[in-house]
Amino acid sequence: MDERMGPGWPLGRWYLAVVVVMVLVVAAAVGVGAWGLHGLYVARALVVDQIDPAAREALVLSNALVSEENGLRGYVLTGRQDFLQPYHEGQQQEAQAVQVLRGLQTGDLASASASLDAVQRAADQWRAEYAAPALAQASAGDIERGKALFDQVTGALRVQETQLADARASGRAVLNTAADNLIVVGVVVVVTLLALILLLSLLAHYGVVRPLSKLATEVRLVADGQFQRKVSGSGSREFAGLAADVDQMRLHIVNELDTLQQVHDELERSNRDLEQFAYVASHDLQEPLRKVASFCQLLERRYKGQLDERADQYIAFAVDGAKRMQILINDLLSFSRVGRLTREQVVVDCNDILEQAKANLGTMIEESGAQIEAGPLPSVRGEPALLTAVFQNLIGNAVKFHGDDPPKVTLSAERDGEFWTFTCADNGIGIEPEYAERVFVIFQRLHPKDAYPGTGIGLAMCRKIIEYHGGRIWLDTDADRGTVFRFTLPVVEEEQDQ
Template sequence: MAAGRNWTLRQRTIGLTLVVAVILGALAVVAAITAAESREGLRTLLDRTGPMRVAGQTLQSALLDQETAVRGFVLTGDDEDLEPYRKGQQNEERLIGEISGLLGDSAEDQAVRQQLEAVKAGSGQWRATIAEPVITAVRAGDRGRAQEIIDQGSRQRFDVLRADVTKLQDDILTVRNVFAAQTQTNSNLLIFLLVLAAAVIVLAGAALLILLERFVIKPVTDLAAEVRLVAAGDYRHEISGSGSPELAALAADVDGMRRKIADDLAEVIAARAAIEATNRRLEEQHEELTRSNRDLEQFAYVASHDLQEPLRKVASFCQLLQRRYGGKLDERADQYIYFAVDGAQRMQRLINDLLAFSRIGRITSGFTDVDLNKVMEEVSGQLDAAREYADGEIVYGDLPTIRGEEALLTNLLANLVNNALKFRKPDVPPRVEIKSRQAGDQWEISCEDNGIGIEAEFADKVFVIFQRLHAKDAYPGTGIGLAIAKKIVEYHGGRIWIDSDYSGGTAIRFTLPVIASEAAELPSDQGTPQLQEETA
């Protein structure tokens, strides 16, 4: 008994479940056996006893047809009157065979089989002693002899045969009643088993509720009350547990945590001073990092600017070589010159993009109110040739007005839309949609397309400068567009990310602050109400 009181809640639940499962399993086995027997009894009623009763009644009609045909033949002497006799005999043989084929091995079936043999023997004896002699006498022209045979014993013998057929039908009815009673008994047993199973489930549910109330709900409620006392500041209050061993162990763990908190509380005050000192050092490091970033941007600008002139000369002379000597040298020389021109032009694009990247936030014209709808009109005009070449469409809606630098915001949206047109699916016209919604004090701007998409594992990598997910031969560009977009968004006080839940292509979303005067007027989560469309 003591061991039973130390059972865990899991052990008690498993024990109750096993007991219920065993009982229900046993009931299910008995129900399955009973259902099988009931199904077999019903099949016997439908497929055996029913057809046997019909065959027995038809057999009696076949015998009557034979007896009537013989009497008629005595009166007329016409062979056509014997046709019912012959057909009745054929039907008799067929029906006796059908009944015999439907019989089983039970005692009741054996009784039917014996009676069927008696009918068969009686029928044969009647034909041998009455019917056939009468037919022979009539055909010999001796109707008096035929009538005499009939008068001497035909009716008595046929009444005996009819009684045998009636007894056969009674025996068949007995078989039917036996299986009907068995089927009824099995049906009643199935109902009883279902009621018993329902009672077991109800009792198991009641036992489970009692188990939960005693070992879970009340102990948890008591433990929560004690925890609230500690949470209110009484760290000296000891927490005791009750209920199942799991909850007692949980209460001990919570009390251990209480003691640990009480011990650590004294250390928190000392740690606070250390944290404040650490924060001061972090602020100093932040300022140093800001200065370092500023110096790096200046270095990148100067280095890129100083590289422009010599690179321009290299590109110009390579292009001059290509124009003047293209096709005059061998094929490999033309290929080398092409590589040199392509590399110089690519380096120029990289330097120009690097200069643009370094200028963001450093060379500024000041923030103004910028209508993003007008910005998108300009972007659509800039990319009109690319859109027409791809047979695509650019869709944008009622976009907000925000505080920012118009040139940078134009560059931002142009980069996003250009990427959407560039990274399109083969043989699928690109569709780019720019829309917005307000989320608190931020506008969330989305650029969604139906292109090739970006895997979730590369969602952060694409914003790193000069990072590319594809070979430069597959898609042109320097790999700095999204890095520039990220820097522009962060310069305006927002953030940018790839929506990995979007499955139609690529969805790039970024936030921009709401103008202070509009933040209190516009409702939150205001979506794009209308769409304008630019199509080829």
Template sequence: MKRDSPDGVWSIRRWAVLSGVLASLLIGAAIVAGSMALVNLTDSRSRLLDVTGPQVLQSTALSTAMLNQETGVRGYILAGRAEFLEPYRDGLKAQDTAVAELRRLGAIPGTTIGDDLDQVLQAASTWRRTVIEPVLAGAPATGAQVEASKPLFDGVRGALNGLQSRLEAERLDARNDLSSAADVLRVMLVVIAVLLCAALALVFFLLHRKLISPIRQLAGEVRDVATADIHREVRGSGPKEMRELASDVESLRSRILAEVTHLERAQETIAVRTRELERSNSDLEQFAYVASHDLQEPLRKVASFCQLLQKRYQGKLDERGDQYIGFAVDGAKRMQALINDLLAFSRVGRRPGESVLLESESLLDAALGNLEDAITESGARITRGELPVVRGEKSLLTAVLQNLVGNAVKFRGEDPPEIDVAAELDGTDWRFSVTDNGIGISDEYAERIFVIFQRLHGRGDYPGTGIGLALSRKIVEHHGGRIWLDTTVTAGTRFCFTLPADQSPSEGNGQA
């Protein structure tokens, strides 16, 4: 189906890509700025800790080495003892070490600090060449040499002070740079946090505006259609996919509405025909009742006169005459039985009797009492389980048990009938069963046997009107249950029927 979607409407994917790009740009900018600030802080820290700080320390070590040299030379000149030259020699070694470290740390020729270091070394070289080297060469030490040494070493000291002052200035600049870098990093962290919040807010705004809000709107419209007004049109908004989904839902709603309208019309038609069928069934039942009732009296007269003819003229007529009278009497009796069964069938549900709690044991006893002659004649043995208390009409439920047990006695095989009546709780119903060892019923007749006037055997083989099982089904259904042939039984026959289990506290349940 082609969906209608306005031109220029963005899809969810495009909105997601846009949101992702904007968020990525903001986050990327924040990361770059933060990284630059962090690199600047690291460089400033490295400059302070790895360059300017060690340079100051080495300049101090150089100054100490120079002072040790001056002290050793002064002592040697004044005392003339060689051991006083040890501080001088140690100072020379310390000087070389300090100068090497300063060179490594960047005080190379051509740089400001390198030039200052060169001035210190040049002043020290002049001092040693003028004062120390002549003495070490064997010239006699005099007080004039001591006096000449002082201004020369003051030049060395001045050059050292200049070097140290410049290095202190460099360290102060490094400290200031480190402090500034730290401030910049703190500001950048705040900016990064703000940018991240802005990115999240932007993404949330776009999601809410372009996705969540249209989804809620569509869900609300669908909910209204599902629960209240199926005639309400579903309209989508937002991204392309949401509009397409709304179009699909609207198409589905239209089809459902058409189906519902069709079903409503069909239900109206069914309701009309159901009422007509109920009226027709009622008329048929009324006709059957009236016809059966009105046939009773003339049929009773026919049967009575036929029996009188049989009693008075039996043996006085020829054999064929006696046979004809016998046929008439037998037909009248069968007609009376059929009319009585029709009356019983038509009365079920027409005039509901009192529904009371009944002992199934008593119902079975009454049914067996009505069948006493047939049971005695057939030699049937009847067993029963523990039967419950049920609610219903006594005469009708007795008729059900009487029909089922009577059929078990009637449709027997060569062996005497063995009949078992049992009941068990099945959910909210009592499931009764009547099982026998008779001739059985084929599965293909499982439904046909419950149709009125349907017989599987001729009247000559087994007497009856063909109404018993149909009457039993009508009675059971009238009590809210169902009846069926258990087709899983292969030997004999088992009929089952259900009755609602009475849950009232006053129930005297006959089965635990």
């Protein structure tokens, strides 16, 4: 067993137990319900199919015997044969009713057969001792004797009616009891199912929702930065195992963060040392380089034409190399100062920044006949000198790397949420998409030095300045013509609140 799963039943076993209990309860409820329905069916069959029809046939039998007695009495008193018709019809009805009653008086109603036997015995005695002699002699005979015998018949009929009424009342009571039992069974089943549903809901809450909410809260606290907070699970074994896995992941992240922090600290220290080295190296090289450049220029002015042509060429190479080295050192010095020698950031109008950059590039713009167009530019927060360097480098590159047509540079800005997106587009020679990242690497050049002047630091400095101000810069590789650079700068806080 995985030790991380923790003690106790797993969640699946809890749910299986609840489902088994629910199935057993439902099966028991179905069984009890079936028993109740069977009792209701039996009681209904007894009342509807036996007792009620027997009561009706008992009434038919009673009416048939009364018809026999009335017909016989009319015949013996008047001697008319037509009075015998009710007598004979009554005998037929009596026989049919007795046959039906014999078929109905079975099972729980079998006890009523005795009363039917008593009725038949009394009726047979009445016919044998009074009706048959009266019909044979065509006289009333002993009327009192006949009346007494028929009273025995009516008494037996009343006993039978009373017995059937009692059976009907008993059947009705059984039927009502069965109906009440069925209602009770239904209520018990519904209450039991509701209790099981409540139990399942409580199990879901305490076994799933509550532990999951607790785990989510602890994970959210860790995600918010409390990496030293241990993630502990509760509830079923699955959640305990999940919490243990998450805590293992937390520990792994903590270890990774510690390692990354150490690497970051070392990298920052290395960067500071490198920047300090670049600054010191470039600063300390200024003086000897100025001397080399100055004396090379003096040699060029003083001895130009006095030596042979090759000597003049060598001197020219030395002067050019000293000048380019001086430019490179100055650019490297400026690059190393970005983010190191900070000044207070203020809200500056980018239109003023653009004008300053154009003024710095005045000679280049005038000589190339460049056309600089710009839409309304926003105000941003930053160091004016550094932002001027960004505009100056982007416009200077657009003018420098122009094609056959006079350079045309277009600048614009649009707001995108909490950032301004600036666009600098030109009609120059363009940059291939595969060099989209290489152009921002320091000292990386895409053209020979004799084709286009420069040190390869300009765009690297632009990226460093933009990232120092909280934005980013990239080459738009979807441009159809020329080169399009885009960079973002945060919206001024006052404008964000509007």
